[in-house]
Every structure is written in C-alpha cells, then in structure tokens.
Amino acid sequence: QKEVEQDPGPLSVPEGAIVSLNCTYSNSAFQYFMWYRQYSRKGPELLMYTYSSGNKEDGRFTAQVDKSSKYISLFIRDSQPSDSATYLCAPNSGNTPLVFGKGTRLSVIA
C-alpha cells in the first residue's frame, strides 16, 4: 500500500457546488495534515494545516481528519472558478520528509 493515496481526478463541477477532495494514508505516526493548492504553472502553496484529528474551517474551506480510518478530506463550499487548481494532500509525522499525494485536478465551471 502506498504511503499516501489520492484520486487524481480530474474533477469538474459547476460553480457553487460543494467539492469533496480526499486522501488516505497508511502511516499511523502522521499527525500533521496539510493541503496544498497548485495553480497551473505555479508552485504549490499551503492552503490548510491541521494538527491531529478533527475539523478546521477557513472561510469556504474545511479540512477534516479521521485518524482512526487514516482518511483526510478537504471540502470547498460555494466553489468558484478561481478554485480551479490541483490540490495536494501532505500528511506528515513531523520527523520525516513530506510525502505528497499525487494531487486532484479540480475545474470549477462558471
């Protein structure tokens, strides 16, 4: 089993839809959970950062971590065309280099 698995998509949704992006991981030592957003022809940038289990909300974005099932999610409410990007999950233990999911390409259609 790969350390981090993420459905690559592509995912295409209409403007205003709720988007759910997901990753699974295998390492039970992971306790830092990050989502990076990468626009076309740009470097990734940190979008959401969660420590341990639970939810974290930031505007239209909610990151959710379920450590018991090793499952992490990113929800986008009221999606906008400007949300069109590739989203990469990066769970981490804090002691070893980051391992990124392969990324999910999202397109929000106006």
Next chain:
Amino acid sequence: EAQVTQNPRYLITVTGKKLTVTCSQNMNHEYMSWYRQDPGLGLRQIYYSMNVEVTDKGDVPEGYKVSRKEKRNFPLILESPSPNQTSLYFCASSPGPWGETQYFGPGTRLLVL
C-alpha cells in the same frame, strides 16, 4: 518580499551537458528541498538539506547532486542529464522540521533532448 527564487525558469538542453538550477530563499529558513513533478507520479523529493553542509537523499536522488554552502542557496546539479530527467522541478524551503509549512519556488521546466 519573502520568496523562493529559481533560475532558470525554462531550460532546454542535450543529453550529457552538465547543468545547474539555482535556488535561493530570503526567509532565513533552515530546511530546503528539491522536488520533481511528473504527470501521474506527482511531487517527489530529490534531495533535502536541514542546514548548511547537511544534505540527504530523498525518494529519487539518482542522477542529481546538491550542495548547501550557504543557508540561503541550494543549487541542484545534473552532471550528465538524460531524457528521463525531463520534468518540472521545484525548490522549497521551510523554517523548521517537516511539520512546518513548505514555501515553494515558481518551478523550473527542464527538457533534455
């Protein structure tokens, strides 16, 4: 402005011709990394450095070299590039251990003929 810069942004070269991609950060970060990004394979770490003169291999180090002689600079060296090193390369830095935010450069697109 706090940033990570890479040069060149685009490069076309031929097999075997040594090249260096420079990376510089102005945030006084301890950690720096090089990644390559390929379709279907995602972002994979090549090398990383936790401080000056301290470097270690990532997941795909074959065919690459790095050095960290100054805190702000972390060049990536391809001694003898091959076509399978055609890729999009990113440099990143972070202030501390791996739980910290990674700040990425704009990327270098390399084509090896």
